[in-house]
Amino acid sequence: MNQLRVHGGSPLSGEITVRGAKNFVSKAMVAALLGEEPSELRNVPDISDVNVVSGLLKLHGVIVERDVSGGVIRLDPRNVESAHKADIDTHAGSSRIPILLCGPLVHRLGEAFIPDLGGCRIGDRPIDYHLDILRQFGAKVDKLDTGILITAPRGLQGTKVELPYPSVGATEQLLLTAVRASGLTELRNAAIEPEITDLIAVLQRMGAIISVDTDRTIRVEGVDRLGGFTHTALPDRIEAASWASAALATRGDVYVRGARQADMMTFLNTFRKVGGAFDIDDGGIRFRHPGTDLNSIVLETDVHPGFMTDWQQPLVVALTQAAGLSIVHETVYENRFGFTDALVRMGATIQVYRECLGGLQCRFGQRNFFHSAVVSGPTPLRAADIEVPDLRGGFSHLIAALAAEGTSRVRGIGLINRGYENFSSKLEALGAKIETD
Numbered sequence: 011m012n013q014l015r016v017h018g019g020s021p022l023s024g025e026i027t028v029r030g031a032k033n034f035v036s037k038a039m040v041a042a043l044l045g046e047e048p049s050e051l052r053n054v055p056d057i058s059d060v061n062v063v064s065g066l067l068k069l070h071g072v073i074v075e076r077d078v079s080g081g082v083i084r085l086d087p088r089n090v091e092s093a094h095k096a097d098i099d100t101h102a103g104s105s106r107i108p109i110l111l112c113g114p115l116v117h118r119l120g121e122a123f124i125p126d127l128g129g130c131r132i133g134d135r136p137i138d139y140h141l142d143i144l145r146q147f148g149a150k151v152d153k154l155d156t157g158i159l160i161t162a163p164r165g166l167q168g169t170k171v172e173l174p175y176p177s178v179g180a181t182e183q184l185l186l187t188a189v190r191a192s193g194l195t196e197l198r199n200a201a202i203e204p205e206i207t208d209l210i211a212v213l214q215r216m217g218a219i220i221s222v223d224t225d226r227t228i229r230v231e232g233v234d235r236l237g238g239f240t241h242t243a244l245p246d247r248i249e250a251a252s253w254a255s256a257a258l259a260t261r262g263d264v265y266v267r268g269a270r271q272a273d274m275m276t277f278l279n280t281f282r283k284v285g286g287a288f289d290i291d292d293g294g295i296r297f298r299h300p301g302t303d304l305n306s307i308v309l310e311t312d313v314h315p316g317f318m319t320d321w322q323q324p325l326v327v328a329l330t331q332a333a334g335l336s337i338v339h340e341t342v343y344e345n346r347f348g349f350t351d352a353l354v355r356m357g358a359t360i361q362v363y364r365e366c367l368g369g370l371q372c373r374f375g376q377r378n379f380f381h382s383a384v385v386s387g388p389t390p391l392r393a394a395d396i397e398v399p400d401l402r403g404g405f406s407h408l409i410a411a412l413a414a415e416g417t418s419r420v421r422g423i424g425l426i427n428r429g430y431e432n433f434s435s436k437l438e439a440l441g442a443k444i445e446t447d
């Protein structure tokens with residue numbers, strides 16, 4: 011199943027459930043590798059990124075048992091072993107998670123071979139911060155033809171690091187390395203996304219000592235040994251916001267069971283400013299089109315607690331249905347508006363700019379990156395043949411196809427399964443008229 015035919019033009023309506031966050035579950039699975047005892051993770055979604063990490067852990071001798079429908083994964087890392095490089099190579103290009111195996115594998119085995127990374131092509135996505143951090147801990151980094159080899163002839167020692175930008179992955183790299191490095195580690199300008207807070211919770215359950223200050227400083231006291239953990243993953247706030255945007259763009263009404271207000275406050279404020287309605291209860295959040303015109307807005311993506319970049323693409327589809335000019339400044343990735351080409355072909359009026367259209371200081375201004383967009387609406391959308399460019403861009407194209415009159419063909423939908431579990435069943439549950447080709 012790699013192609014969907016979408017007969018659009020009807021509102022999405024009904025209830026779906028979101029489970030654990032893609033951007034946490036994969037990291038918690040890596041954390042399990044640091045322990046000398048088994049771990050159990052609950053609320054695990056059935057997405058392909060989980061399969062990728064399971065495969066990598068199994069190659070390294072971790073016994074992985076999974077109850078897919080129950081969302082439980084058990085990881086037994088007691089007999090960790092080196093994997094064959096050729097086997098690791100088969101995971102090249104599959105996701106960005108392998109880079110986070112560096113610290114845990116060096117602690118457990120003395121070395122780590124990391125294949126070339128994958129992930130969404132929404133910018134250059136360098137790993138310089140990761141490699142600098144590893145070097146500061148005393149690791150030796152050798153770049154090979156098909157990946158990188160990390161060794162630590164004198165072990166890993168605690169260090170002081172200040173990130174040039176609060177990178178999520180680099181913060182996780184530091185945490186997963188520092189918890190078992192000798193001595194103290196301090197990280198300034200750390201990322202503080204809810205998925206990182208949950209990772210810290212997991213590490214604390216395993217025996218780590220980590221404190222987080224209000225000024226983005228994280229301090230870790232290294233320990234000699236970590237045990238296992240039992241933990242329920244926080245819900246996927248990106249998937250929840252994507253369904254919310256789908257409800258808005260299709261004039262629908264969707265109850266997202268599992269969505270949690272605390273992780274989505276910034277999204278909810280924006281959703282309300284656009285004119286979307288929502289009702290929160292203990293089980294989830296109901297997102298509704300108000301039945302009246304939607305409002306245009308000015309929006310800048312940012313690190314937490316700002317408006318998350320992964321929320322941007324789905325919301326832009328809803329903004330094509332808002333009255334007036336919306337301005338969106340993407341400050342996290344330099345190349346995250348490629349998906350708007352297809353929206354324009356479908357009838358949207360979106361112009362992208364190299365300039366920073368916003369007040370935030372951004373790394374991409376005057377550097378030839380089309381990282382700002384002006385969306386003029388409302389414009390009716392019409393069906394088209396579309397190729398999924400990346401995970402969130404792909405889901406956005408699905409939303410556009412659902413909002414458009416006529417039958418669209420969306421190719422390459424396998425990519426969407428990286429972060430949206432059972433999305434075609436969920437679409438059907440919400441009344442979408444779709445067929446797999």
Ligand SMILES: CC(=O)N[C@H]1[C@@H](OP(=O)(O)OP(=O)(O)OC[C@H]2O[C@@H](n3ccc(=O)[nH]c3=O)[C@H](O)[C@@H]2O)O[C@H](CO)[C@@H](O)[C@@H]1O
Binds near residue numbers: 107344
């Ligand atoms: C699997 C996962 O959790 N992915 C998320 C994670 O990605 P990821 O951890 O890759 O994103 P980062 O926060 O690291 O990236 C933020 C910015 O820092 C830059 N950078 C990062 C590392 C580095 O070594 N050098 C460098 O320049 C990146 O190019 C980007 O411009 O956080 C992003 C920001 O919330 C989300 O969009 C992704 O969904």
Ligand SMILES: C=C(OP(=O)(O)O)C(=O)O
Binds near residue numbers: 105128401402429
């Ligand atoms: C950019 C994303 O993911 P990744 O970092 O896994 O490519 C995303 O989830 O939108």
